[in-house]
Amino acid sequence: MASTSTIYLVTALDTKREEIIYIKTLLDLKNLNYKIIDISTQLHQFNHLATITSEIVASYHPHGKSAIFCGDRGKAIVAMADAFKLFLMAQNDVDAILGLGGSGGTALITPAMQSLAVGIPKLMVSTMASGNISDYIGASDIAMMYSVTDIAGINVISRKVLSNAANFIAGSVLFKTQETIEDKPAIGLTMFGVTTTCVQSISAKLHDHYDCIVFHATGSGGKAMEKLADSKLLHAVLDITTTEVCDYLFDGVLACNEDRFGAIARSQIPYIGSCGALDMVNFSSPETIPEKYKDRLFYQHNPQVTLMRTTPEENKKMANWIANKLNQCQGYVTFIIPEGGFSALDIEGGIFWSPKANKAFIDEFEKTFIQTPKRKLIKTPHHINSPQFCDLIINEFTQIIKN
Structure with a gap:
């Protein structure tokens, strides 16, 4: 042959x-x-x-x-x-x-x-x-x-x-496979363990009409998603979990690179983003954590993963970085902030619950993000893993995909 x-x-x-x-x-x-x-x-x-x-x-x-x-x-x-x-x-x-x-x-x-x-x-x-x-x-x-x-x-x-x-x-x-299945439009979603409830709920509700491709937000996951966006293999992106930015800016081990959100700007793909797991920086075992962070608040996820709560100052820096990146996007962009908490740990009574840190992000993002007819900011009082936040994502996605 x-x-x-x-x-x-x-x-x-x-x-x-x-x-x-x-x-x-x-x-x-x-x-x-x-x-x-x-x-x-x-x-x-x-x-x-x-x-x-x-x-x-x-x-x-x-x-x-x-x-x-x-x-x-x-x-x-x-x-x-x-x-x-x-x-x-x-x-x-x-x-x-x-x-x-x-x-x-x-x-x-x-x-x-x-x-x-x-x-x-x-x-x-x-x-x-x-x-x-x-x-x-x-x-x-x-x-x-x-x-x-x-x-x-x-x-x-x-x-x-x-x-x-x-x-x-x-x-x-x-032996190249000739694809005969008519695929549903593919959408990319970013997920972490602490945003799983949200992303799985969204995927379940969109499954009948969309091929929901979930990427683990581990640095390489975000890069893979944006690679597919650049390759025009995604119909839209629901970037629920932007935590890779924390690690990029603050020495974590699951970092994105400077080009995070670049594919969104280049492809002008419909995009909905959020603050998923921006309350944490990922390190390996405790002995690997840089000395300058020794007095911070940590949560031991497992023996090889240690999470560090981000401070108000770090949240302000992340908000400025993300907003400036999204300001370069000319396609349809909606960023939704869950004021009720950014992760399963950042919830009232949770170990990473810090309204002050979250407010620092919200205030700086709102100040820096330039809204246009195509670029929108939404704040909601609900938690990122709540049914109400999930429904809001679905509603906004339904609207943005019509344009």
């Missing part, structure tokens, strides 16, 4: 040509289409092996090929990573991609892989795949395969690993 899909094979031919030729031979046996993309940062005499040479890829860098072929390996890798990402984003025939690399090659190839839409098969064979790979994967659906040995020639071990890699990427195009 042949396929007309095009597989991109990406590596540095100055050091990894033997391995890519081996994979090429295996794909030839299956009559598959492929392109060999060279991302070498040094000029060499093996250009005849490449479908796309490293000089062509380098030409995509904003400062031209000289930014890559500069004689400084560190600078060259960073520059080639930028060039390769721009090159890959300009292609319209990437049906699957396989990369081979050590530490430098992995750092160079995976950012470009992350720019591809979710669903395009992505496999990175890497010497780095046995450690912390979160930065290489980001919010994408990249599969990492550990090379076991260094990628430095064909041997009894590398032959087995590379054969599996070739079969992996071949199978992803030969």
Whole structure:
């Protein structure tokens, strides 16, 4: 069974040509289409092996090929990573991609892989795949395969690993599932344990008409949701739990990055946001908490998760940060503040109940957030997990989705 899909094979031919030729031979046996993309940062005499040479890829860098072929390996890798990402984003025939690399090659190839839409098969064979790979994967659906040995020639071990890699990427195009189910419009929701009641209730009420995709607000969860928004795979976002901002601003371990809410601005997707779990910063076990926070109010969620209550000053800073981000959005945006509490712990009688801290958020957000015909702020006296708050979200979603 042949396929007309095009597989991109990406590596540095100055050091990894033997391995890519081996994979090429295996794909030839299956009559598959492929392109060999060279991302070498040094000029060499093996250009005849490449479908796309490293000089062509380098030409995509904003400062031209000289930014890559500069004689400084560190600078060259960073520059080639930028060039390769721009090159890959300009292609319209990437049906699957396989990369081979050590530490430098992995750092160079995976950012470009992350720019591809979710669903395009992505496999990175890497010497780095046995450690912390979160930065290489980001919010994408990249599969990492550990090379076991260094990628430095064909041997009894590398032959087995590379054969599996070739079969992996071949199978992803030969046996691609043709979707026949007519999907309901997908909406993204963010949830934490302390906002589960709210999000599950919303999902249950919208389930008949929408595909409710829930993301755990752990830093990577928010990034994954916004990746789908950027890829135009979401119909709307109900960002109930924005707690990743707490960790980003105050040293927590489940942080978003500076681009949180950026996909909402870029895509202009209908958006409803709230204050879910903005009352807490997440740390690991107690001994990992920075010394500067030692006198704060903590709650031990489990042996590996320690929660710290945010102060009025921190709430003010978060409100300003979120409001300024949402002010950049030109699509329909509604932000709903539950004055009755931001989480299951932030409730009257609860350990994190602090009307003063919440008021600091509310006052600063109200002052900073610029309301327009498309951008609206709603305050409600109810708690975030209350039936009344859930109903308000549903009603606002029903209105915003009509526009």
